[in-house]
Amino acid sequence: MSLEKFMSDAISPWMKENGPDCDIVMSSRIRLARNFENRTFPLIAKAEDLDDVLNFFQDSYQDASFKDRGQMQFVRIADLSPIEKKVFVEKHLISPHLAEHAEEAGVLLSESEQVSIMVNEEDHLRIQLYLPGFQLQKALQEAFEVDDWLEQKITYAFDEERGYLTTCPTNVGTGLRASVMMHLPALTMTHQMNRLTPAINQLGLVVRGIYGEGSEAQGNIYQISNQITLGKSEQDIVEDLESVVSQLVEQERQARQTLTEELSIQLEDRIFRSYGTLRYSRIIESKEAATCLSDVRLGIDLGYIEDMPQSILNELMVLIQPGFLQHYANRSLSGRERDVLRASLIRERMHLENN
Amino acid sequence: MSLEKFMSDAISPWMKENGPDCDIVMSSRIRLARNFENRTFPLIAKAEDLDDVLNFFQDSYQDASFKDRGQMQFVRIADLSPIEKKVFVEKHLISPHLAEHAEEAGVLLSESEQVSIMVNEEDHLRIQLYLPGFQLQKALQEAFEVDDWLEQKITYAFDEERGYLTTCPTNVGTGLRASVMMHLPALTMTHQMNRLTPAINQLGLVVRGIYGEGSEAQGNIYQISNQITLGKSEQDIVEDLESVVSQLVEQERQARQTLTEELSIQLEDRIFRSYGTLRYSRIIESKEAATCLSDVRLGIDLGYIEDMPQSILNELMVLIQPGFLQHYANRSLSGRERDVLRASLIRERMHLENN
Numbered sequence: 116m117s118l119e120k121f122m123s124d125a126i127s128p129w130m131k132e133n134g135p136d137c138d139i140v141m142s143s144r145i146r147l148a149r150n151f152e153n154r155t156f157p158l159i160a161k162a163e164d165l166d167d168v169l170n171f172f173q174d175s176y177q178d179a180s181f182k183d184r185g186q187m188q189f190v191r192i193a194d195l196s197p198i199e200k201k202v203f204v205e206k207h208l209i210s211p212h213l214a215e216h217a218e219e220a221g222v223l224l225s226e227s228e229q230v231s232i233m234v235n236e237e238d239h240l241r242i243q244l245y246l247p248g249f250q251l252q253k254a255l256q257e258a259f260e261v262d263d264w265l266e267q268k269i270t271y272a273f274d275e276e277r278g279y280l281t282t283c284p285t286n287v288g289t290g291l292r293a294s295v296m297m298h299l300p301a302l303t304m305t306h307q308m309n310r311l312t313p314a315i316n317q318l319g320l321v322v323r324g325i326y327g328e329g330s331e332a333q334g335n336i337y338q339i340s341n342q343i344t345l346g347k348s349e350q351d352i353v354e355d356l357e358s359v360v361s362q363l364v365e366q367e368r369q370a371r372q373t374l375t376e377e378l379s380i381q382l383e384d385r386i387f388r389s390y391g392t393l394r395y396s397r398i399i400e401s402k403e404a405a406t407c408l409s410d411v412r413l414g415i416d417l418g419y420i421e422d423m424p425q426s427i428l429n430e431l432m433v434l435i436q437p438g439f440l441q442h443y444a445n446r447s448l449s450g451r452e453r454d455v456l457r458a459s460l461i462r463e464r465m466h467l468e469n470n
Numbered sequence: 471m472s473l474e475k476f477m478s479d480a481i482s483p484w485m486k487e488n489g490p491d492c493d494i495v496m497s498s499r500i501r502l503a504r505n506f507e508n509r510t511f512p513l514i515a516k517a518e519d520l521d522d523v524l525n526f527f528q529d530s531y532q533d534a535s536f537k538d539r540g541q542m543q544f545v546r547i548a549d550l551s552p553i554e555k556k557v558f559v560e561k562h563l564i565s566p567h568l569a570e571h572a573e574e575a576g577v578l579l580s581e582s583e584q585v586s587i588m589v590n591e592e593d594h595l596r597i598q599l600y601l602p603g604f605q606l607q608k609a610l611q612e613a614f615e616v617d618d619w620l621e622q623k624i625t626y627a628f629d630e631e632r633g634y635l636t637t638c639p640t641n642v643g644t645g646l647r648a649s650v651m652m653h654l655p656a657l658t659m660t661h662q663m664n665r666l667t668p669a670i671n672q673l674g675l676v677v678r679g680i681y682g683e684g685s686e687a688q689g690n691i692y693q694i695s696n697q698i699t700l701g702k703s704e705q706d707i708v709e710d711l712e713s714v715v716s717q718l719v720e721q722e723r724q725a726r727q728t729l730t731e732e733l734s735i736q737l738e739d740r741i742f743r744s745y746g747t748l749r750y751s752r753i754i755e756s757k758e759a760a761t762c763l764s765d766v767r768l769g770i771d772l773g774y775i776e777d778m779p780q781s782i783l784n785e786l787m788v789l790i791q792p793g794f795l796q797h798y799a800n801r802s803l804s805g806r807e808r809d810v811l812r813a814s815l816i817r818e819r820m821h822l823e824n825n
Contacts, residue, residue: 380810384752391746397739455735 127206127228127245130429134248138416139364141296141336141429143251144207145258145353148281148290149240149265150272156282157235165219165235172234175268176223181261185226192217198447201438209233210241230261237282238290240265249360251293251353259349278345288345293353295360298428300335300413301370302363308337311363319343320359334405334432339363375417386414394465398451399458404435423468434460482561482583482600485784489603493771494719496651496691496784498606499562500613500708503636503645504595504620505627511637512590520574520590527589530623531578536616540581547572553802556793564588565596585616592637593645595620604715606648606708614704633700643700648708650715653783655690655768656725657718663692666718674698675714689760689787694718730772741769749820753806754813759790778823789815 389410412428744765
């Protein structure tokens with residue numbers, strides 16, 4: 116497979132688009148947890164119950180059209196190879212949980228992969244909607260439209276007092292998790308994230324690494340989301356998150372400004388050394404690659420690097436993951452083989468850009 | 471000053487030429503220590519005695535022609551600025567000792583800078599002759615020709631039994647120091663130099679770094695020379711050194727072969743990371759630069775890097791020295807300023823090569 120073809124398969128089309136504040140906010144995501152009324156929730160359901168849900172969903176929505184998003188595509192997770200499952204997780208189309216409990220699970224995807232609806236995850240339905248940059252309000256409106264569209268054929272488990280009912284009590288109420296993926300290299304370099312994270316947690320928000328709970332902030336990318344789903348309206352939840360994200364954007368901008376003023380040459384040195392490493396290394400571990408990609412992306416944002424697009428960070432952060440590398444090689448690879456292929460793909464990708 | 475102009479001033483013309491085994495032996499040097507008969511040797515001489523020697527030498531040889539080497543140029547060290555003195559040392563045209571005792575000292579240089587005759591160093595005369603690559607025999611013959619040419623007007627201090635008389639007893643006899651500059655990255659990487667150095671010392675030879683006694687082997691460059699000057703003919707001294715150098719050349723070739731066979735991808739990774747560092751860093755210390763240059767030179771020798779000439783190592787090893795950097799900047803520089811200018815010159819030099 117040529118790298119160009121692979122890339123166009125590998126990267127969700129929406130990832131290449133720009134959005135507001137996209138120098139810092141890479142993407143906005145809304146996730147809604149929903150369950151069918153009068154059906155056992157997935158965690159304790161029997162296989163035939165799960166199968167019923169899956170079949171109903173496939174029959175109702177396979178190839179259906181939703182607004183201008185083109186034909187929806189339904190995928191049974193059990194039909195995916197182990198490597199394909201990894202790739203779906205690395206593209207954030209499905210959760211690791213769904214990949215691990217694949218027997219009766221599925222996902223409905225829009226053409227641009229901006230909408231993904233997981234079936235029989237922890238809840239019957241997990242509606243996800245992504246937008247590039249910082250646009251949580253718009254993402255919430257669009258997620259509601261998807262929700263309304265599904266509701267035309269489904270009656271949700273809903274309680275007048277408690278709102279949407281979910282498997283895990285932490286999701287009850289709105290069933291909403293709003294999150295943004297932020298690139299915060301300057302706040303990380305200046306050690307401010309260590310101080311800010313506990314403060315953000317105290318506001319009822321959670322700070323995580325790029326691949327969710329427990330994952331390290333590879334490449335200085337942080338996922339920030341609401342913890343509380345109950346007792347507040349969806350609108351309030353999103354506004355509270357927006358307010359914190361806006362402040363972080365402002366602080367990151369200030370930290371970048373300070374770095375360029377006070378440590379200009381050191382910063383430039385760090386950025387260009389990382390650029391050189393990505394362009395020339397022959398063996399590279401994912402952690403080093405992520406750090407270098409973060410530096411290069413910062414260099415692009417600050418105008419030091421002019422021959423690479425901003426989207427290179429988003430693209431390559433996905434491309435360098437183990438699942439993708441093995442998908443590209445079309446076989447499983449040892450750690451060392453992955454490090455060699457990772458270096459080679461990064462070089463090729465950057466070379467494409469120069470030509 | 472443009473870098474191209476500076477380079478052509480900075481690098482001795484002979485350094486750009488190739489010689490036998492020049493993938494490993496960078497240069498061959500013969501040095502002959504000579505003193506005037508009936509004059510006090512420099513170490514204990516009065517200023518007027520030294521001045522006499524200097525004036526005689528200047529009157530006799532300034533603008534003289536020697537064979538096809540063009541006009542000789544005489545330089546009084548006292549006329550050089552502190553930075554120019556450093557540059558002369560870094561080009562190996564004069565010794566650090568001569569630069570430090572500059573009052574009554576001089577140097578006679580051939581156009582290509584292959585012949586340099588220091589006046590009033592530890593001895594009245596120190597004749598140096600350089601050739602590219604491994605050609606000690608030829609260098610010895612040419613040094614003898616210079617010696618004969620000088621002897622037409624000078625009577626040397628010579629004793630039938632002891633040979634040429636010198637200030638330091640370690641030079642008495644032939645007054646000869648033969649040396650080669652070798653690039654031994656593979657023997658260094660495989661830790662064989664630690665084992666070989668004491669064995670070479672036991673044969674009456676000395677292993678040093680690129681800038682002589684006590685200097686570290688920056689850039690995996692080693693200077694190997696004879697210790698003994700008495701009791702052997704010049705021919706024998708050179709043959710003994712040649713024999714050891716030939717063996718080292720052979721062992722370095724074998725070590726390179728083994729490295730490429732057993733650690734191919736690791737070696738390539740190391741070489742190209744160094745290449746990337748040189749091409750993109752904005753701050754670089756001389757030690758790191760020397761290591762990277764050594765890696766890149768090895769990469770050229772092994773055919774991994776095709777867009778750079780072999781001579782880049784020899785050139786840049788001189789160019790990155792503090793004296794040169796300050797000569798280029800035309801003022802004295804702090805350590806950090808040097809690191810920034812070093813990185814900038816290396817980038818520019820490599821860029822010239824690509825265009």
